[in-house]
Amino acid sequence: MEVKIESIEDVSRLLETQGYISSIDIATIVYLAIKMQRPILVEGPAGVGKTELAKSLSRALSLELIQLQCYEGLDESKAIYEWEYAKQLLYTQILKEKISEVIGTTDDLNASIKKLVQLEDAFFSDHFLLARPLLKAIRSKERSVLLIDEVDKSDPEFEAYLLEILSTNEITIPELGTQVALKIPIVFLTSNNVRDLSDALKRRCLNLYIDFPSPELEIRIVTSKFPGLSKKLIQHLVQSIHNIRKLEIKKMPSISETLDWANALLTLQVEEITPEDLRKTLGIISKYKTDMDQIMEAADKVLGVSA
Numbered sequence: 001m002e003v004k005i006e007s008i009e010d011v012s013r014l015l016e017t018q019g020y021i022s023s024i025d026i027a028t029i030v031y032l033a034i035k036m037q038r039p040i041l042v043e044g045p046a047g048v049g050k051t052e053l054a055k056s057l058s059r060a061l062s063l064e065l066i067q068l069q070c071y072e073g074l075d076e077s078k079a080i081y082e083w084e085y086a087k088q089l090l091y092t093q094i095l096k097e098k099i100s101e102v103i104g105t106t107d108d109l110n111a112s113i114k115k116l117v118q119l120e121d122a123f124f125s126d127h128f129l130l131a132r133p134l135l136k137a138i139r140s141k142e143r144s145v146l147l148i149d150e151v152d153k154s155d156p157e158f159e160a161y162l163l164e165i166l167s168t169n170e171i172t173i174p175e176l177g178t179q180v181a182l183k184i185p186i187v188f189l190t191s192n193n194v195r196d197l198s199d200a201l202k203r204r205c206l207n208l209y210i211d212f213p214s215p216e217l218e219i220r221i222v223t224s225k226f227p228g229l230s231k232k233l234i235q236h237l238v239q240s241i242h243n244i245r246k247l248e249i250k251k252m253p254s255i256s257e258t259l260d261w262a263n264a265l266l267t268l269q270v271e272e273i274t275p276e277d278l279r280k281t282l283g284i285i286s287k288y289k290t291d292m293d294q295i296m297e298a299a300d301k302v303l304g305v306s307a
């Protein structure tokens, strides 16, 4: 049975049941997208929960998650559909052996041609069609959550197909005709801004920018994942991460780094984070040597010792 969503609060509550703690902005856009049946374009830095949002929503609503991972060179055959050549080839072989049986020997030419045309129809039928994520979502009898992940990595030509499908909610297969969406999926597109997306695609979507969370939100996220950590330690940890984000470093730690750090501190049974604890676990927060050096140089400021 489909879970009903009647308010923005319903969205945040349902996401929270799946461990996803949303800001009011996130819950509002998701609510509107569901009600207005529009795709959501989620942008923002790495590790802020863009992909997880779609996954959590699908679980919260008990809807199938259909995921399309985008990359350079992604084409229709991997995103929409392709014909199963190997199966068709096998069918040809069998047909070759059986052709006289199928056509029969007594038919005139016209009747034989008619039978051959029927065979060709079978060739381009559902039987030999391999539905890829976009077609799967359009054909799905139940509403699904369609996650088109990292769309900025695909080529602009592919984006044009995507726009067409998202605008019409239908896909045309020349040999089979037009497939109209049975249930319009809840669509998420995510982007890290590797390249700018077209204005037309942006216009089609409701835009959601997920930034690094506020300390309050990040504290809630860590608390929900690690209820065993003390409130004081979580506050200190989150504040330290926020201080690190103020430094001029190459790659700012994201929610995933915050969570990994929390996990490490829990594992090491740290009760109060000292500069030495920070140094020992620095590789979890940062992946760049220059960033690590900078964080250690500012260790007192980061941990709020000198503040």
Ligand SMILES: Nc1ncnc2c1ncn2[C@@H]1O[C@H](COP(=O)(O)OP(=O)(O)OP(=O)(O)O)[C@@H](O)[C@H]1O
Pocket: 019, 020, 021, 022, 044, 045, 046, 047, 048, 049, 050, 051, 052, 053, 190, 192, 221, 255, 256, 259
């Ligand atoms: N609001 C949140 N509540 C709970 N967990 C979160 C939240 N945001 C992020 N996370 C956690 O942070 C991690 C990274 O999230 P996710 O993979 O969705 O990031 P992303 O924005 O898609 O990153 P990328 O751009 O690298 O793909 C996940 O483990 C996820 O569980």
Ligand SMILES: [Mg+2]
Pocket: 050, 051, 052, 149, 190
């Ligand atoms: Mg992602």
